Amino acid sequence: MHGYANPARFLKIARPATGWLLGIGLVLLLAGVIGGLVFTPPDYLQGETVRILYIHVPSAWLGMAGWASIAAASISQIVWRHPLAAVAGRALAPAGATFAALCLATGSIWGRPTWGTWWEWDGRLTSMLILFFLYLGYIALASAERERGGEGRMAAIFGLVGAINLPIIHYSVLWWRTLHQGQSISVAGGSTIAPEILWPLPLTMLGFTAVFAAVSLMLMRADLARTKLEARLRRSAAE
Amino acid sequence: MNQWSFVIAAYAVVGLGVAGLLAFAFVTMRRAERAADAVRRRR
Numbered sequence: 001m002h003g004y005a006n007p008a009r010f011l012k013i014a015r016p017a018t019g020w021l022l023g024i025g026l027v028l029l030l031a032g033v034i035g036g037l038v039f040t041p042p043d044y045l046q047g048e049t050v051r052i053l054y055i056h057v058p059s060a061w062l063g064m065a066g067w068a069s070i071a072a073a074s075i076s077q078i079v080w081r082h083p084l085a086a087v088a089g090r091a092l093a094p095a096g097a098t099f100a101a102l103c104l105a106t107g108s109i110w111g112r113p114t115w116g117t118w119w120e121w122d123g124r125l126t127s128m129l130i131l132f133f134l135y136l137g138y139i140a141l142a143s144a145e146r147e148r149g150g151e152g153r154m155a156a157i158f159g160l161v162g163a164i165n166l167p168i169i170h171y172s173v174l175w176w177r178t179l180h181q182g183q184s185i186s187v188a189g190g191s192t193i194a195p196e197i198l199w200p201l202p203l204t205m206l207g208f209t210a211v212f213a214a215v216s217l218m219l220m221r222a223d224l225a226r227t228k229l230e231a232r233l234r235r236s237a238a239e
Numbered sequence: 240m241n242q243w244s245f246v247i248a249a250y251a252v253v254g255l256g257v258a259g260l261l262a263f264a265f266v267t268m269r270r271a272e273r274a275a276d277a278v279r280r281r282r
Binding site: 022 | 274
């Protein structure tokens with residue numbers, strides 16, 4: 001991991017990877033969305049609205065995975081003082097916040113025809129809303145620290161503390177049995193969704209994940225370029 | 240509203256959200272990299 005501590009070495013990989021991830025992500029997304037909208041049957045209970053599954057589940061996954069990645073970057077920064085960890089944290093936050101917001105929005109739109117309400121203060125919805133607010137707090141804190149020229153340690157601590165919300169989101173459907181359905185897909189236990197409805201989901205999951213990675217790389221590149229620019233301006237002013 | 244209205248609304252929100260995020264990231268990256276290159280060339 002420390003082999004990529006050198007920004008020049010990191011950029012050598014990040015530059016081509018950005019385009020590849022974006023291209024692959026968009027192709028997978030297109031295939032998954034067309035599959036989900038055209039080639040899958042309606043659900044026997046939910047009807048056509050089940051198609052929201054293909055965009056809602058990946059949004060939820062990326063909202064949570066984004067914060068898990070921020071927490072990993074925070075550990076890397078606090079324990080090993082990895083020079084790119086703070087850059088990664090700052091780059092991951094806008095993408096994670098966007099997907100957390102999309103998860104809330106698509107969930108709300110899905111909730112209206114299936115539950116009869118746009119919003120309910122249920123455990124899963126509320127903990128996801130808290131995750132979105134945590135992202136906003138992290139973005140504000142990390143950018144304020146960057147402006148001040150700090151190392152981003154406060155944001156890293158905030159990133160670690162905020163990770164406590166992830167198991168709460170995950171287990172909320174078991175701890176508080178309210179409106180949101182229980183887990184339908186698990187790594188160990190398979191899926192309770194019919195295969196003819198489920199198959200486009202891995203395509204959109206992978207597609208959104210690749211797009212998320214491409215966005216994060218773009219924002220990391222922007223952050224590194226800004227650091228380079230500031231260093232050059234400081235050097236020019238000193239000469 | 241029929242069920243397809245909700246499906247279309249959800250896909251439109253996600254499409255706009257992802258397109259907006261991509262545009263924001265791309266413009267931020269291009270601006271920062273161009274500014275850094277411009278200062279290097281000036282020196």
